[in-house]
Amino acid sequence: MNHKKGLKQFWLLFALVGLLMLLVACSEDTKKEDVASEKESDSTVTTSATTETAKEEGLSGKLEIQYFVGGYGDEWWKQVIGDFKKENPNLEIVEHAGPNINTEMNTRWISNNPPDVVYIDGAGANETQMIAEGQLMDISSFVKDLKMENGTPLLESFIVPAEEIDGGKIYSLPLVFDTWGIWYDSKWFEDNNWQSPTDFDTWLSSMEQIKADTGISPFITTGQHPQYFERGVLNPAFAAAGGEEFLNDLRNGVVEAWQRPEVLKVMKKVQKMVDAKVVDSGFAAYNHTQSQMNFLLHKNAYIPVGFWLPNEMKNDTPSEFQFGFTPTPMNDPGEPLALVPDIRTIAVAEKAKNPEAAKAFLEFIFTEQYAQDFAASTGAIMNLKSVDLSGNTNVPKFLTGINDMINNPSAVKIYQRHTPNADEQKIAVEITNEIKLQLVEVLLGKKTAEQFVDIMTKKAQELRK
Numbered sequence: 508m509n510h511k512k513g514l515k516q517f518w519l520l521f522a523l524v525g526l527l528m529l530l531v532a533c534s535e536d537t538k539k540e541d542v543a544s545e546k547e548s549d550s551t552v553t554t555s556a557t558t559e560t561a562k563e564e565g566l567s568g569k570l571e572i573q574y575f576v577g578g579y580g581d582e583w584w585k586q587v588i589g590d591f592k593k594e595n596p597n598l599e600i601v602e603h604a605g606p607n608i609n610t611e612m613n614t615r616w617i618s619n620n621p622p623d624v625v626y627i628d629g630a631g632a633n634e635t636q637m638i639a640e641g642q643l644m645d646i647s648s649f650v651k652d653l654k655m656e657n658g659t660p661l662l663e664s665f666i667v668p669a670e671e672i673d674g675g676k677i678y679s680l681p682l683v684f685d686t687w688g689i690w691y692d693s694k695w696f697e698d699n700n701w702q703s704p705t706d707f708d709t710w711l712s713s714m715e716q717i718k719a720d721t722g723i724s725p726f727i728t729t730g731q732h733p734q735y736f737e738r739g740v741l742n743p744a745f746a747a748a749g750g751e752e753f754l755n756d757l758r759n760g761v762v763e764a765w766q767r768p769e770v771l772k773v774m775k776k777v778q779k780m781v782d783a784k785v786v787d788s789g790f791a792a793y794n795h796t797q798s799q800m801n802f803l804l805h806k807n808a809y810i811p812v813g814f815w816l817p818n819e820m821k822n823d824t825p826s827e828f829q830f831g832f833t834p835t836p837m838n839d840p841g842e843p844l845a846l847v848p849d850i851r852t853i854a855v856a857e858k859a860k861n862p863e864a865a866k867a868f869l870e871f872i873f874t875e876q877y878a879q880d881f882a883a884s885t886g887a888i889m890n891l892k893s894v895d896l897s898g899n900t901n902v903p904k905f906l907t908g909i910n911d912m913i914n915n916p917s918a919v920k921i922y923q924r925h926t927p928n929a930d931e932q933k934i935a936v937e938i939t940n941e942i943k944l945q946l947v948e949v950l951l952g953k954k955t956a957e958q959f960v961d962i963m964t965k966k967a968q969e970l971r972k
Contacts, residue, residue: 565595570864571622573603573612575629578815579683579885584626586880587872594871598864616642621856623865627679628851634679637854639929643678644855649866650677653873655891661873666890666913667848670926680869683851683881684890684913685814686834687739693831693905695805704836705844707776714785717808726780727807728950729798730791733943736950738849739811741942744773744837746922747845754847755925760934760967765960774949774956776837781952791947803828811835813849814887817903830905834912834919843920846913850890882906888913934970941966 574584581604592600603612603622609631615621621642627634637643650669653661662669666684669677689710696703701717704710714725728736746754748769756764764770780786787807790798795812799820802810810816817830834844853872855865878889883901888894888910896902896910912919927935945962948954954962 565597566861566864566867567595567597568861568864569599569601570624570861570868571601571603572624572626572868573608573622574626575608575632576604576606577629578813578819579887580818582884583877583881586884587877591868591871595864595867619858621858623856623859623861624853624868625856626682626851626853628683634852634854635926635929635932638672638678638926639932642857644857644859644862645676645678646680646855646866646869647671647675647677650680650869653870655873656875664873664891664893666888666892667850667921667923672926672928679852679854680873681850681890682853682872684888685849685851686846687735687743687811687813687849688832688834688846689739689836690802690810690812690816691808691831691833692805692828694827694829695808696831701808703831703833705833706836706838706840706842708840710836711779711783711785714780714809715783718785721805721808723806723808724787725785725808727787727793727798727802727810728790729793729795730947730950731794733946734939735795735798735811736946737939737942738847739813740777740835740837741773741946742847742924743835743845743922744776745769746847747838747842747920748773751922754922755927758924758935758938759927759931760938760970762964762967762971765964765967770963771956771960773837774959777949778956781950786950791951814906814909815885817905818886830903832905832909843916843918845922846919847922847924882910937970938963938966 572584572588574581576584584602584604588600588602592598601622605611606629609629612622613631616637625643627637634643650662651660655661655664661680665681667681669680671677689704691703693703695701699717699720701713701720702709704713717723717725728739742754745757749764749767753764753767753769757770787801793801798807798810799812799816800823801807803820803824817824834846836844838845853869855862855869859865873891875891875894878891878894879896879899879902881887881889882894882896883899886903886906888906892914894910896907899907913921941963945954945959949956949959
């Protein structure tokens with residue numbers, strides 16, 4: 508009996524020791540798992556922190572940006588560059604800006620030491636020449652993969668598409684949608700029951716009525732800078748009369764284009780304005796600022812200028828003045844208004860020292876928000892489709908109307924001026940210079956429409972020999 512009891516106690520003790528050993532083993536495994544888990548957790552935290560640090564650091568090095576400061580000011584540029592800097596705190600951004608920046612930076616470009624990014628606008632900026640001289644980078648493969656926030660490819664989001672030349676190469680992106688058209692004081696028109704024109708007939712009638720009611724010469728332009736009339740009146744008239752190819756052929760001095768009847772038809776309309784004495788007789792002596800001041804003071808009622816007019820003249824605009832705008836009404840009745848954009852582009856230098864940051868900056872600025880901000884700060888439109896400005900209280904009323912009009916193809920037809928090749932560029936410059944010279948003569952009543960056409964046809968023949 509005692510022997511059995513002792514044996515039973517032995518087996519109980521043996522089982523207890525085994526259980527204790529099992530518990531110790533499990534505890535050790537658990538510790539090992541905890542240590543492994545801790546190490547894994549530490550590793551994850553370290554990796555996450557490293558990734559976050561890299562993300563925070565962003566781009567580095569120096570990024571040089573050149574941009575012209577004109578009628579649109581520099582508020583928008585300061586904003587986007589500041590925001591880009593915040594996202595890339597280790598990136599040193601150097602701004603080269605001002606009204607004469609193209610001239611000031613010319614030596615840098617000639618010596619193959621350009622800035623990384625260039626906004627092509629203002630006097631001294633010529634994209635055709637820059638491409639011909641190999642100064643701009645082919646960004647075709649880069650931009651084809653860019654997308655807007657809504658997933659739409661960037662190249663499909665432009666009002667005026669990015670221009671493809673040399674077999675489909677893209678050297679710049681169309682940033683600013685500018686255009687020339689006719690401005691008037693919408694409040695003054697409303698107060699006097701004058702209707703804004705929709706075609707040439709209603710425009711001429713409107714000017715004749717305004718002249719009869721007020722005694723002023725309704726139409727003003729600058730004679731010192733005849734390109735204001737050329738781009739603001741003549742180009743839309745040629746586009747409306749003959750289409751986009753016709754417009755570009757005229758500019759490039761194609762003789763057959765200058766011989767077409769549409770040219771004389773357009774110039775006859777210009778002569779009708781002169782014969783009706785609705786053109787300010789003092790225009791030839793005015794520079795663009797004086798003509799714009801006369802317009803704001805109601806010495807005239809209509810003026811051809813680009814989108815920058817309200818922003819450029821904001822310090823001189825009477826408080827009761829309300830800007831109204833229409834694409835130049837040189838079209839025939841029943842035809843859509845014609846609009847010829849002046850697109851301002853942005854590009855990367857072929858010899859950019861920080862091309863990665865330059866491309867990232869281009870991608871950064873093309874957003875819905877920056878399009879809204881651009882409209883609010885400049886009074887102009889970024890070249891992006893379907894940007895609804897109606898809810899933006901910082902955007903002037905006239906610009907909301909223009910934006911809606913541009914995005915309505917049944918109301919306005921857009922005609923593009925294409926970048927000529929190097930040979931055509933030389934001819935285009937000569938043609939433009941001759942047009943400007945002869946326009947002043949026509950508007951002064953010193954030359955007829957027929958004489959203008961004859962002179963320009965002979966000039967085209969001379970250049971095309």
